[in-house]
Amino acid sequence: MAIKKFAVACYDDEEVLFPAVKKVRNSGYKLHDVYTPFPVHGLDGALGLKETDLHVAGFIYGIAGTCTAVGFMSWIFMSDWPVNFGGKPHFSLPAFIPITFELTVLFAAVGMVLTFCYLNQIMPGVKKHVFHPRQSDDLFVVALEINEQVSEQEVTDFLKSTGAVETSIQIAESEWWYGRFDKDEPYQQYKTVNG
Amino acid sequence: MHLKYESFVREPLVDGDKTYHQVTEDIVRPIEQKPGRMWYVGFFFSVILLGFGAFSVFWEVYYGIGVWGINRTVGWGWDITNFVWWVGIGHAGTLISAILLLFRQGWRTGVNRAAEAMTIFAVMCAGQFPIFHMGRVWDGFFVLPYPNTRGALWPNFNSALLWDVFAISTYFTVSLLFWYSGLVPDFATIRDRAKTKFRKRMYGLASFGWTGTAKNWQRHEALSLVLAGLSTPLVLSVHTIVSFDFATSVIPGWHTTIFPPYFVAGAIFSGFAMVNTLLIICRKIMGLEDYITVGHLEAMNKVIVLTGSIVGVAYLTELFMSWYSGVLYEQEAFKWRILGPYWWSYWAMMTCNVVSPQLFWFKKLRRNIPFTFIMSIVVNIGMWFERFVIIVTSLYRDYIPGSWTYYSPTWPEIGFYLGTFGLFFTCFFLFAKYFPVIAIAEIKFVLKTSGESYKNKMEVIDAKSTEEFKHELDHAHH
Numbered sequence: 001m002a003i004k005k006f007a008v009a010c011y012d013d014e015e016v017l018f019p020a021v022k023k024v025r026n027s028g029y030k031l032h033d034v035y036t037p038f039p040v041h042g043l044d045g046a047l048g049l050k051e052t053d054l055h056v057a058g059f060i061y062g063i064a065g066t067c068t069a070v071g072f073m074s075w076i077f078m079s080d081w082p083v084n085f086g087g088k089p090h091f092s093l094p095a096f097i098p099i100t101f102e103l104t105v106l107f108a109a110v111g112m113v114l115t116f117c118y119l120n121q122i123m124p125g126v127k128k129h130v131f132h133p134r135q136s137d138d139l140f141v142v143a144l145e146i147n148e149q150v151s152e153q154e155v156t157d158f159l160k161s162t163g164a165v166e167t168s169i170q171i172a173e174s175e176w177w178y179g180r181f182d183k184d185e186p187y188q189q190y191k192t193v194n195g
Numbered sequence: 196m197h198l199k200y201e202s203f204v205r206e207p208l209v210d211g212d213k214t215y216h217q218v219t220e221d222i223v224r225p226i227e228q229k230p231g232r233m234w235y236v237g238f239f240f241s242v243i244l245l246g247f248g249a250f251s252v253f254w255e256v257y258y259g260i261g262v263w264g265i266n267r268t269v270g271w272g273w274d275i276t277n278f279v280w281w282v283g284i285g286h287a288g289t290l291i292s293a294i295l296l297l298f299r300q301g302w303r304t305g306v307n308r309a310a311e312a313m314t315i316f317a318v319m320c321a322g323q324f325p326i327f328h329m330g331r332v333w334d335g336f337f338v339l340p341y342p343n344t345r346g347a348l349w350p351n352f353n354s355a356l357l358w359d360v361f362a363i364s365t366y367f368t369v370s371l372l373f374w375y376s377g378l379v380p381d382f383a384t385i386r387d388r389a390k391t392k393f394r395k396r397m398y399g400l401a402s403f404g405w406t407g408t409a410k411n412w413q414r415h416e417a418l419s420l421v422l423a424g425l426s427t428p429l430v431l432s433v434h435t436i437v438s439f440d441f442a443t444s445v446i447p448g449w450h451t452t453i454f455p456p457y458f459v460a461g462a463i464f465s466g467f468a469m470v471n472t473l474l475i476i477c478r479k480i481m482g483l484e485d486y487i488t489v490g491h492l493e494a495m496n497k498v499i500v501l502t503g504s505i506v507g508v509a510y511l512t513e514l515f516m517s518w519y520s521g522v523l524y525e526q527e528a529f530k531w532r533i534l535g536p537y538w539w540s541y542w543a544m545m546t547c548n549v550v551s552p553q554l555f556w557f558k559k560l561r562r563n564i565p566f567t568f569i570m571s572i573v574v575n576i577g578m579w580f581e582r583f584v585i586i587v588t589s590l591y592r593d594y595i596p597g598s599w600t601y602y603s604p605t606w607p608e609i610g611f612y613l614g615t616f617g618l619f620f621t622c623f624f625l626f627a628k629y630f631p632v633i634a635i636a637e638i639k640f641v642l643k644t645s646g647e648s649y650k651n652k653m654e655v656i657d658a659k660s661t662e663e664f665k666h667e668l669d670h671a672h673h
Binding site: 034036037038039040043044047049051052054055058062072073077080081083085096099102103105106108109110112113116117119120121124125126129133134136137138176180181182 | 388
């Protein structure tokens with residue numbers, strides 16, 4: 001929980017966004033984040049983000065599901081309550097395969113989605129600051145974290161020079177908090193500096 | 196920036212000159228407007244059907260399973276027929292959302308959201324039948340392996356019916372997660388442009404506070420890809436396991452190894468037909484013709500003619516094998532299936548599933564919307580008869596002629612079936628009103644490579660020679 005000051009630039013085309021991101025990263029300003037209405041391929045690379053390990057987590061959950069299913073069914077049929085089904089072996093692996101497969105998929109899917117929510121810090125009731133209402137519509141938003149030493153005019157001029165169609169200076173919460181989207185927070189400020 | 200090149204010979208996936216904002220407008224508009232009269236009429240009618248279904252189920256639970264027409268010889272009747280039919284319909288949604296994603300079929304973006312919704316509602320309908328077929332439905336939880344005071348006596352993990360419990364519940368859960376994870380960013384879009392406080396609050400909750408940072412999207416793409424990879428074998432396994440309900444038994448007509456692929460093909464066949472039925476109505480009423488184009492419908496009709504032919508080959512293989520096996524009971528089962536008192540169901544199945552879809556070899560008919568709509572209903576009728584034929588005509592004349600019987604449904608069985616239509620369409624009407632029926636973010640993602648206006652620009656590039664293009668590309672970056 002930290003209230004910070006941001007310089008925000010909006011771009012209307014991903015083809016302008018890429019060179020702009022490059023300039024921002026080279027400028028020395030502290031880049032807070034980039035918000036896009038849809039996945040823009042290559043943007044994670046342009047921002048220097050690591051590849052996600054989410055699929056590794058999915059693999060581990062899947063293996064956990066496999067082990068749970070095989071272990072549980074084997075324990076039941078071999079030790080807890082062995083039943084003689086027409087003289088067939090208690091440990092009948094081919095018959096265990098369907099349930100083992102289903103639990104593998106179930107564990108992997110549920111585990112991955114929960115991990116995804118945890119990593120992204122999203123949940124019903126969670127609120128995050130929306131820098132521009134059109135960042136989920138047609139604008140690509142770059143937010144820079146600035147402090148009192150940074151001249152608002154200077155940073156605005158810089159952002160305009162990178163091709164931003166709209167810029168603003170905002171004071172807002174940088175992390176998530178419990179809140180409702182129909183209520184504005186009292187400390188939030190928004191102003192547009194002419195560049 | 197877009198290095199992906201798509202030939203202009205390929206049909207555009209989005210018609211018209213659209214901007215990103217226009218895409219949002221077009222898809223979110225029905226959510227922000229009051230629904231039309233057609234919506235109210237349809238919704239009201241669905242709720243009435245649902246109510247009648249609930250009453251039929253109440254009747255069955257109160258008086259017992261004896262109010263149904265099933266008997267000692269025909270133990271599975273309309274209930275299991277409807278169960279398999281609904282599960283099969285559900286399969287198309289997962290096929291579109293998962294398998295076509297892995298195959299990089301761009302056209303899936305226009306239809307995947309509605310198709311996945313259809314999957315979820317169809318599986319909800321399907322699940323009702325085995326549950327209420329149990330008779331003492333209040334003991335239904337006995338199928339779950341939980342520590343109990345009876346020993347602990349566990350369910351039989353070698354039973355295909357128990358595999359079904361795991362398969363259907365996993366399928367429902369995973370489909371729901373896959374569908375909702377795609378919906379989260381689109382809910383954020385609706386939330387951010389919402390004018391009323393109530394809408395902002397509700398979509399704020401539904402969007403989980405999504406803001407769409409670069410890292411969020413990177414994880415979202417990884418999640419979608421892995422869920423697609425998981426759903427692909429899952430969807431094949433589910434109908435395989437449903438077919439095991441029959442194939443692992445020793446009933447003539449059921450005991451065949453062809454069942455898993457034959458059931459899966461049939462499921463996709465009927466599912467695509469149902470997607471066509473729903474989307475032809477949806478695109479018309481909601482004005483989404485630019486996103487669900489005739490090209491989309493044609494692609495689905497191609498899948499229908501393919502899977503319909505697979506199903507036809509399976510029917511003929513079944514007949515051949517029953518003769519070739521030399522087993523008297525197998526031969527008799529198929530003889531009675533074709534020529535016995537239920538001949539009409541067999542021939543209805545053959546006509547609707549094997550003969551009529553062959554008309555889709557003609558491009559004119561594949562692209563004809565009224566014809567596609569009629570065919571989609573014909574196919575679903577045919578596939579319902581297929582399940583009826585497999586179930587009832589394998590059972591009604593068993594080993595002892597003294598127990599031969601004829602099965603007809605009673606009103607609570609029919610009411611139950613109509614009730615699931617009520618449930619399905621009630622859910623679908625609510626979905627069409629409150630949810631984005633087309634994946635907004637995914638459409639924007641393909642807009643610049645496959646949208647009509649962008650493809651028109653491609654025509655200029657296509658006309659250039661390779662040297663010319665390379666020369667320009669080299670100079671553009673300096």
